[in-house]
Amino acid sequence: TQKTLSRYLEVAVTAEMVKALDVETARDIYELNYYRIPRIDKLPPPIQPFLFDSAVNHGPRRAIKFLQEVCNDAGYGPLVVDGLMGPKSKAQAYACLQELGDWMIVALVEERQMFYADIVTNDASQNVFLKGWLARARSFLPDYRVA
Known part of the structure:
Protein backbone atom coordinates (compact mmCIF):
# COMPACT_ATOMS: atom_id res chain seq x y z
CA THR A 1 0.00 0.00 0.00
CA GLN A 2 1.02 3.62 -0.29
CA LYS A 3 1.16 3.88 3.49
CA THR A 4 3.47 0.87 3.80
CA LEU A 5 5.82 2.02 1.05
CA SER A 6 5.86 5.58 2.44
CA ARG A 7 6.80 4.25 5.88
CA TYR A 8 9.51 2.04 4.40
CA LEU A 9 11.04 4.77 2.20
CA GLU A 10 10.39 7.48 4.81
CA VAL A 11 8.90 9.77 2.16
CA ALA A 12 5.41 10.33 0.79
CA VAL A 13 4.78 8.14 -2.25
CA THR A 14 2.23 8.23 -5.04
CA ALA A 15 0.04 5.43 -6.36
CA GLU A 16 2.27 5.37 -9.43
CA MET A 17 5.31 4.73 -7.25
CA VAL A 18 3.53 1.76 -5.67
CA LYS A 19 2.68 0.38 -9.12
CA ALA A 20 6.33 0.76 -10.16
CA LEU A 21 7.64 -1.03 -7.06
CA ASP A 22 10.35 -3.54 -7.93
CA VAL A 23 10.31 -7.10 -6.63
CA GLU A 24 13.47 -6.66 -4.56
CA THR A 25 12.03 -3.72 -2.60
CA ALA A 26 8.73 -5.54 -2.10
CA ARG A 27 10.64 -8.56 -0.79
CA ASP A 28 12.61 -6.32 1.59
CA ILE A 29 9.39 -4.78 2.92
CA TYR A 30 7.82 -8.20 3.49
CA GLU A 31 10.94 -9.48 5.24
CA LEU A 32 11.12 -6.44 7.50
CA ASN A 33 7.43 -6.04 8.37
CA TYR A 34 6.31 -9.66 8.55
CA TYR A 35 9.48 -11.52 9.54
CA ARG A 36 12.12 -9.42 11.30
CA ILE A 37 10.08 -6.80 13.21
CA PRO A 38 7.67 -9.38 14.68
CA ARG A 39 10.76 -11.54 15.47
CA ILE A 40 9.54 -14.59 13.58
CA ASP A 41 13.16 -14.99 12.46
CA LYS A 42 14.08 -15.75 16.10
Whole structure:
Protein backbone atom coordinates (compact mmCIF):
# COMPACT_ATOMS: atom_id res chain seq x y z
CA THR A 1 0.00 0.00 0.00
CA GLN A 2 1.02 3.62 -0.29
CA LYS A 3 1.16 3.88 3.49
CA THR A 4 3.47 0.87 3.80
CA LEU A 5 5.82 2.02 1.05
CA SER A 6 5.86 5.58 2.44
CA ARG A 7 6.80 4.25 5.88
CA TYR A 8 9.51 2.04 4.40
CA LEU A 9 11.04 4.77 2.20
CA GLU A 10 10.39 7.48 4.81
CA VAL A 11 8.90 9.77 2.16
CA ALA A 12 5.41 10.33 0.79
CA VAL A 13 4.78 8.14 -2.25
CA THR A 14 2.23 8.23 -5.04
CA ALA A 15 0.04 5.43 -6.36
CA GLU A 16 2.27 5.37 -9.43
CA MET A 17 5.31 4.73 -7.25
CA VAL A 18 3.53 1.76 -5.67
CA LYS A 19 2.68 0.38 -9.12
CA ALA A 20 6.33 0.76 -10.16
CA LEU A 21 7.64 -1.03 -7.06
CA ASP A 22 10.35 -3.54 -7.93
CA VAL A 23 10.31 -7.10 -6.63
CA GLU A 24 13.47 -6.66 -4.56
CA THR A 25 12.03 -3.72 -2.60
CA ALA A 26 8.73 -5.54 -2.10
CA ARG A 27 10.64 -8.56 -0.79
CA ASP A 28 12.61 -6.32 1.59
CA ILE A 29 9.39 -4.78 2.92
CA TYR A 30 7.82 -8.20 3.49
CA GLU A 31 10.94 -9.48 5.24
CA LEU A 32 11.12 -6.44 7.50
CA ASN A 33 7.43 -6.04 8.37
CA TYR A 34 6.31 -9.66 8.55
CA TYR A 35 9.48 -11.52 9.54
CA ARG A 36 12.12 -9.42 11.30
CA ILE A 37 10.08 -6.80 13.21
CA PRO A 38 7.67 -9.38 14.68
CA ARG A 39 10.76 -11.54 15.47
CA ILE A 40 9.54 -14.59 13.58
CA ASP A 41 13.16 -14.99 12.46
CA LYS A 42 14.08 -15.75 16.10
CA LEU A 43 11.68 -18.70 16.35
CA PRO A 44 12.36 -22.36 15.56
CA PRO A 45 12.94 -22.72 11.79
CA PRO A 46 10.27 -25.43 11.26
CA ILE A 47 7.46 -23.06 12.31
CA GLN A 48 8.77 -19.92 10.60
CA PRO A 49 7.13 -20.48 7.17
CA PHE A 50 3.69 -20.97 8.74
CA LEU A 51 4.05 -17.94 11.00
CA PHE A 52 5.42 -15.74 8.22
CA ASP A 53 2.49 -16.65 5.97
CA SER A 54 0.08 -16.03 8.86
CA ALA A 55 1.69 -12.64 9.50
CA VAL A 56 1.26 -11.65 5.85
CA ASN A 57 -2.33 -12.92 5.76
CA HIS A 58 -3.58 -11.80 9.19
CA GLY A 59 -1.00 -9.36 10.51
CA PRO A 60 2.04 -10.14 12.67
CA ARG A 61 0.24 -9.89 16.01
CA ARG A 62 -2.41 -12.44 14.98
CA ALA A 63 0.34 -14.82 13.80
CA ILE A 64 2.12 -14.62 17.15
CA LYS A 65 -1.22 -15.11 18.93
CA PHE A 66 -1.65 -18.41 17.05
CA LEU A 67 1.72 -19.47 18.47
CA GLN A 68 0.94 -18.31 22.00
CA GLU A 69 -2.43 -20.07 21.97
CA VAL A 70 -0.87 -23.34 20.80
CA CYS A 71 1.88 -23.14 23.43
CA ASN A 72 -0.71 -22.51 26.15
CA ASP A 73 -2.95 -25.34 24.92
CA ALA A 74 0.04 -27.71 24.92
CA GLY A 75 0.95 -26.76 28.50
CA TYR A 76 3.85 -24.45 27.63
CA GLY A 77 2.71 -21.38 29.46
CA PRO A 78 0.96 -19.60 30.74
CA LEU A 79 1.75 -17.08 28.05
CA VAL A 80 -0.10 -13.80 27.72
CA VAL A 81 -1.82 -13.98 24.32
CA ASP A 82 -0.89 -10.46 23.24
CA GLY A 83 0.69 -11.08 19.85
CA LEU A 84 4.08 -9.84 20.99
CA MET A 85 7.15 -12.07 20.70
CA GLY A 86 8.94 -11.67 23.98
CA PRO A 87 11.59 -13.91 25.54
CA LYS A 88 9.04 -16.12 27.31
CA SER A 89 7.02 -16.75 24.13
CA LYS A 90 10.22 -17.51 22.24
CA ALA A 91 11.48 -19.93 24.90
CA GLN A 92 8.14 -21.71 25.11
CA ALA A 93 7.95 -22.01 21.32
CA TYR A 94 11.29 -23.81 21.31
CA ALA A 95 10.24 -26.06 24.22
CA CYS A 96 6.89 -26.84 22.61
CA LEU A 97 8.48 -27.74 19.27
CA GLN A 98 11.12 -29.86 21.02
CA GLU A 99 8.37 -31.88 22.71
CA LEU A 100 5.70 -31.98 19.98
CA GLY A 101 7.75 -31.90 16.80
CA ASP A 102 5.56 -31.79 13.70
CA TRP A 103 2.44 -31.98 15.85
CA MET A 104 3.08 -28.36 16.80
CA ILE A 105 2.68 -27.41 13.14
CA VAL A 106 -0.53 -29.45 13.00
CA ALA A 107 -1.79 -27.56 16.08
CA LEU A 108 -0.88 -24.20 14.51
CA VAL A 109 -2.78 -25.11 11.34
CA GLU A 110 -5.80 -26.15 13.43
CA GLU A 111 -5.66 -22.85 15.33
CA ARG A 112 -5.68 -20.93 12.04
CA GLN A 113 -8.55 -23.04 10.68
CA MET A 114 -10.60 -22.20 13.79
CA PHE A 115 -9.79 -18.53 13.23
CA TYR A 116 -11.15 -18.78 9.68
CA ALA A 117 -14.27 -20.58 10.94
CA ASP A 118 -14.86 -17.74 13.41
CA ILE A 119 -14.62 -15.20 10.59
CA VAL A 120 -17.34 -17.05 8.65
CA THR A 121 -19.47 -17.49 11.79
CA ASN A 122 -19.36 -13.73 12.37
CA ASP A 123 -19.89 -12.81 8.71
CA ALA A 124 -21.56 -15.42 6.51
CA SER A 125 -20.65 -13.43 3.38
CA GLN A 126 -17.05 -14.55 3.93
CA ASN A 127 -17.96 -18.23 3.44
CA VAL A 128 -17.16 -17.88 -0.26
CA PHE A 129 -13.47 -17.62 0.72
CA LEU A 130 -13.38 -20.43 3.27
CA LYS A 131 -12.33 -23.26 0.96
CA GLY A 132 -9.31 -21.29 -0.29
CA TRP A 133 -8.38 -20.11 3.19
CA LEU A 134 -8.44 -23.66 4.53
CA ALA A 135 -6.38 -24.94 1.60
CA ARG A 136 -3.80 -22.24 2.29
CA ALA A 137 -3.59 -23.19 5.97
CA ARG A 138 -3.43 -26.92 5.22
CA SER A 139 -0.60 -26.39 2.75
CA PHE A 140 1.69 -26.13 5.80
CA LEU A 141 0.78 -29.55 7.18
CA PRO A 142 3.66 -32.02 7.29
CA ASP A 143 3.61 -34.61 4.53
CA TYR A 144 3.12 -38.03 6.07
CA ARG A 145 2.69 -40.02 2.87
CA VAL A 146 4.17 -43.49 3.04
CA ALA A 147 6.27 -44.53 0.04
